[in-house]
Amino acid sequence: xxxxxxxxxxxxxxxxxxxxxxxxxxxxxxxxxxxxxxxxxxxxxxxxxxxxxxxxxxxxxxxxxxxxxxxxxxxxxxxxxxxxxxxxxxxxxxxxxxxxxxxxxxxxxxxxxxxxxxxxxxxxxxxxxxxxxxxxxxxxxxxxxxxxxxxxxxxxxxxxxxxxxxxxxxxxxxxxxxxxxxxxxxxxxxxxxxxxxxxxxxxxxxxxxxxxxxxxxxxxxxxxxxxxxxxxxxxxxxxxxxxxxxxxxxxxxxxxxxxxxxxxxxxxxxxxxxxxxxxxxxxxxxxxxxxxxxxxxxxxxxxxxxxxxxxxxxxxxxxxx
Numbered sequence: 001x002x003x004x005x006x007x008x009x010x011x012x013x014x015x016x017x018x019x020x021x022x023x024x025x026x027x028x029x030x031x032x033x034x035x036x037x038x039x040x041x042x043x044x045x046x047x048x049x050x051x052x053x054x055x056x057x058x059x060x061x062x063x064x065x066x067x068x069x070x071x072x073x074x075x076x077x078x079x080x081x082x083x084x085x086x087x088x089x090x091x092x093x094x095x096x097x098x099x100x101x102x103x104x105x106x107x108x109x110x111x112x113x114x115x116x117x118x119x120x121x122x123x124x125x126x127x128x129x130x131x132x133x134x135x136x137x138x139x140x141x142x143x144x145x146x147x148x149x150x151x152x153x154x155x156x157x158x159x160x161x162x163x164x165x166x167x168x169x170x171x172x173x174x175x176x177x178x179x180x181x182x183x184x185x186x187x188x189x190x191x192x193x194x195x196x197x198x199x200x201x202x203x204x205x206x207x208x209x210x211x212x213x214x215x216x217x218x219x220x221x222x223x224x225x226x227x228x229x230x231x232x233x234x235x236x237x238x239x240x241x242x243x244x245x246x247x248x249x250x251x252x253x254x255x256x257x258x259x260x261x262x263x264x265x266x267x268x269x270x271x272x273x274x275x276x277x278x279x280x281x282x283x284x285x286x287x288x289x290x291x292x293x294x295x296x297x298x299x300x301x302x303x304x305x306x307x308x309x310x311x312x313x314x315x316x317x318x319x320x321x
Contacts, residue, residue, distance in 0.1 A: 004058050005284050006038050009099060014040060017096035018052055021088045021103065035286055037216065041106055049106035050086075054099050055216075063141040065100055066093050071139075071194060072215050078133045081126065082212045083107055107213070109205030114232045117244050119206065124248030126210055127199070127226050132253045134194035138220065144192055145221035147184045150269035154276030155180050161279040165297045172300055175307040176272065182314045183268035190259050192220040200229040224259040228266060235319070243321050261318040268310050275303065 011029060018025055027043035038054040055065055069092040072084040085092040085102040094101055112119050143149060155176065158164065164172060196203070198217035205211045227245055231238040246255050278294050281287045293299045 004056065006054070006056070008097070009038055009054060013097060013099075014052070014054070017054075017094070017099065017101055018042070018103070020096050021094055023050070023103065035281070035284075035290060051104045051106045052101055053104065054101045057098065061141065062093065062095075062100065065102075067139060067141045068215050068218050069093055069102065071134075071218055075130060075133055075212075078129070080130050080133065080212070081210060082130075082215065107205060107207075107211055109207035109211060111201050112204045112206040112210055114201055114230055114241070115237070117240070119210075120230065120241055120244045121248045123204070123210055123230060124227075124245040125251055126212075127196075127245075128249035128252035128255075130196065130212075131193055131223055131226070131249075135253070137194070139194055139218075142194075142219045144189060145195075145197075145219060145225060145266075145269070146189070147187055147269075150273045151180045151184055154272045157276040157280055158272075163279055163282065163295050164300055168297065168300050168304065171304050172307075175304055175311060179268050179307050179311050179314070180272060182311065183265040183272075186314065187262065187265040187269070189220075190222045190262070191256055193223060195219060195221050195223070196226050197221070198229075199226040222259045222262055222266075223253075223255060224262050225266060228263045229270075231263075239319055239321075242319060246321060257321065260320065263318065264310070264313045264316070268314060271306065271310060 014029060015025055024045040025042045026045050026047075029040040029042050032039040032041055032051065034053075036059070037056050039051060041049060041051050043049050060068075069085050072082050073087075073092065075082045076084045083104055085104055088094070088103070092102055094103075112123065114120070158176065159173070195218060196212060196215055197219045198214065199212070203212065203214045205213060227242070227249070230245065231241050233241070242260075249255055278287065278291055282294070288295070
């Protein structure tokens with residue numbers, strides 16, 4: 001595979017790939033909400049609903065994807081509610097004409113409610129159980145959360161982007177550099193363990209309890225990475241939510257309270273990385289269609305304000321429980 005996109009992934013290739021693992025598709029292919037990869041739901045001849053996921057070429061190596069699969073299977077074997085890939089003939093990762101893909105059982109549910117303390121308590125317990133398993137080994141091929149990957153390289157990507165209006169370059173890059181510098185100074189990778197890595201509400205389905213989906217961004221890092229994205233509201237609300245999460249988390253795994261100081265640096269890293277990710281993927285036709293506002297001057301004006309707010313948050317004292 002020589003391209004970084006999905007220009008060669010047509011319906012016939014998708015169906016042929018699925019049939020290469022002896023699954024016959026009875027329904028049409030329903031495209032699901034995914035931009036980094038291509039994900040489709042279908043009904044097979046056994047009348048069950050499945051999901052096929054095609055990984056973006058050249059993003060992860062075969063070994064990195066397999067390590068993601070092995071981690072999710074390990075968690076499932078410990079009765080952590082994740083959705084692991086299905087193994088066929090002992091293999092979870094398959095290749096067809098240059099595309100890596102995997103098959104999953106289709107699961108339903110609603111998005112969990114970040115302001116629901118009962119649900120947050122459930123989440124704290126399950127993340128604690130996940131991390132108790134995760135600490136038993138280390139990733140060999142998956143990367144760590146790092147200043148280079150989440151701040152330095154994204155800053156370079158944005159500096160080379162043609163999408164930022166020329167008239168906003170000075171105010172945008174001034175505050176972006178300030179946020180990047182301060183977040184870099186404050187970040188430390190305390191006691192890195194294997195993580196879900198992208199544990200935001202959109203990756204948690206709720207039906208009689210939580211189900212974690214999409215470990216595509218799993219990597220090593222501080223435990224707080226799998227907790228802080230569930231926080232919402234003002235500082236007091238976040239304090240109550242965090243207190244609920246960590247009290248439940250510690251029923252299964254010790255939490256290092258010094259990591260509370262990482263919440264705002266990690267938030268800054270996610271903001272910068274997200275903007276750079278959109279810029280980097282802009283040549284993929286799916287991105288201008290899904291994110292038309294990204295090339296609009298108003299978006300970049302809003303980002304200047306958001307970065308100023310984040311710069312202020314980085315100067316505040318960390319939440320203490």
